[in-house]
Amino acid sequence: MKVEVNRVCFSYGNSAVLNGVDLGVECGKVVSIVGPNGSGKSTLLKCMDKILKPQKGVILVDGKDIGRLQQKELARFLGYVPQSGNSPFPSTVFEVVLMGRRPHTNWSVSSRDKEIVSRALEEMGLEGMALRYFNELSGGEKQKVLLARALAQEPEVLLLDEPTSALDLRHQLEVMNLISSMVRKNGISAVMAIHDLNLASRYSDWIILLKKGLICAAGEPAAVLLEENIRNVYGVETIINHNSGKPHIIPVDPC
């Protein structure tokens, strides 16, 4: 499965967010989109999942223009993991994950659906919480439930909107490990918007650096996470350390 983004432009009213973004996602890769607040990371993800409709440009999934696909068909290819949100009505964890089966089912829940949901919960280590209320879980647990839902959806590409932004250190690593194991085990790819450059560096095969809706640099972490790129995009002086094999960014000061 390949996703291709061709010269996509998107604006909210008069304020342009994406100004012609090109992007290709290969099978089995973890791609991180990094960039400052307002650089268009989340918007790009939402355009890819047809949650937002770009004013210009085309997005192809497996060679098909997503503009011509039914939302339900697209949902079998792409799984979207939002920044965790609450619902005003309390659903159990099992029910939340079961919603991931929605693109594949009509009305009734088959035993296969239940099996897939159970397996997804186990893979996330959530089997003990299946009947607890989603709203009562901690931020880290919620994020895992949303990952389980995406897993139950059986997509070919995962789109993740800042999956670690609200999590403690341990949960950040756990969630990133879960994402990379989902990618490896199921042979899918993942595209994530992420703020933490060091997590992006460690877990990504490919990094896209966005600045004001344009791609400023793209490539393997070591090729993108350079002092001059970060200075240019974030306006921050950094020291980059390569001891661990991947670039490790130590921020110094805004310049």
Place this chain on the structure above:
Amino acid sequence: MPTGEIKLEESYSKLIVRKVAFILIGVGGLVVLALLASTLGTYNLGVKEVAHSVAHRVFPFAGFQSTEVIDTVMWKLRLPRIILAVLSGAGLALAGAVMQGAMRNPLVSPFTVGVSAGAAFGASIAIVLGVKFIGATGTGIIIVNAFVFGLLTVLVVASLSSRKGMKPESVILAGIATNYFFSAATSALQYIATDEQLSEVVHWTFGSLGKATWENITIVTIILLLSIVPLMKYSWDLNTMAQGDEVATSLGANVGRVRGICLTLSSLIAAVIIAFTGIIGFVGLVAPHITRMLVGTDHRFLLPASCLTGAILLLAADTIGRTIVSPIIIPVGIIVSFVGVPLFIYLLLMQRRGYWS
């Protein structure tokens, strides 16, 4: 981990069995309550007389005996009233559950989008100014006016909010604004009304089942049956919409369309009921909440179970209303809050966790 796997699915399946059991118990309870309600009243009937009178009509050649007085009480007065109570309760609760789900807001009811304010305005026009639609006569004028204006407000709300992409916030805000407008218009009419007209308007807004006839039962039944099928079909979309529009979209729902259809159908149900009964509040807001506490938030079970809760609530309230200080009948719109609020608060306090915590 095969053992864990089976356990998880089984515990979910058990939950489903419990939900279905709740619904079946509800059906049983409603039947018992209806039977009880048909024996109570100024003319007391026994269960046997009620059963014979029903059987006499339903199976005319089976040889069941019934007197004319009993038949009149049953078929002209009590049964229509009971059935309209059941249908109205079910319809208003269904409309409320759908609205709350579609707007992702627990405070919404069909009234939030202006159905009742519009209907009250329509009825007031008919009563105070005698303006009518489609040549209806007598009380028909009030019914038709209430229905037309009830739906008209929803059209206004829907068209205003569709310009903003049918976001829940825009629907609710447009609804509240429209509500205020029609309430003000009704007040203006009350201001110029005579004492007699004023009293009629006020009585209409109490909400009562006193005008139940087989004709209006037929109409309400048809509308309910026609709406419940598509609404049930959207159960999964409503489930995902509770998680937010973006999530629902990413899971394949056409959110704007589903919200628009749900808004239209639930308003249609509410408008047709209110046109016949006057304003019966509370059921549409609270019956879905009571039901969520009992069967959870999955709309596949919530929608039918809400119908049952609403039907039981309204029938119980009306039965109390017409027997407690008999022969005076207290309008059901008043009683239903007296009955429902304590029940609701009790359930809210007994709820272990999860709901509004």
